[in-house]
Amino acid sequence: MGTKAKGSVILFGAEGVTERINIITWVEIDPNDWGGVSFYISQEWSVSGITSSYPKSATQDGESVVIWRTADQSAEYDKWIEIGADHTAYTPTGGGTGVVIIELDYIGKKTDSAKPFSVMVGVGSDDKDGIMIRHPDFKVIEVSP
Structure with a gap:
């Protein structure tokens, strides 16, 4: 599968205290990928x-970025952002490329x-x-202020 993500994490704040992250x-995303x-x-x-140019694809239009949140107060990661995913019917979404902020x-x-800030x-x-x-x-990425 040819799905991949590459990027940067930018921390904003003062005196070693992070207040905002981009x-x-x-x-x-591979054309045959549903994840x-x-x-x-x-x-x-x-x-x-969230700002997104995904999908830049001739075969796909519409909203392809979704935010989910769990009600489980003990979950380490209690919210997640999906890009180009279909987890209901396991159907490929058509793929494409784009920048997501x-x-x-x-x-x-x-x-x-x-x-440290942690994102999976x-x-x-x-x-x-x-x-x-x-x-x-998958990969867990930690960034220290």
Whole structure:
């Protein structure tokens, strides 16, 4: 599968205290992929904005970026942003490329804002012996202020 994400994380704040984060990512989603790219965001951060040029594809129009949130207060990553994914029917979304900018604001305890920021990024999909697997490739990225 040729789905991938490459990007940068920019921290904003003062005196070692991060108050805002921008994740700037170029995504390429394989035409046969139904899993797309997802960013899993921890509880201390609120999604304040998303700008996306995805999909840049001749075969696809419309909204392809979705934000989900869990009600589980104990989940490490309680919100996630999906790009080019279909997890209901496991149907490929047509693929494409684009730039996605995710803006995050810190909403946790002020005393914790100097700890490393962590985001998990998952890409792709697979079928192993009839079992549909979402994001067989993922990475946890930590950024320190």
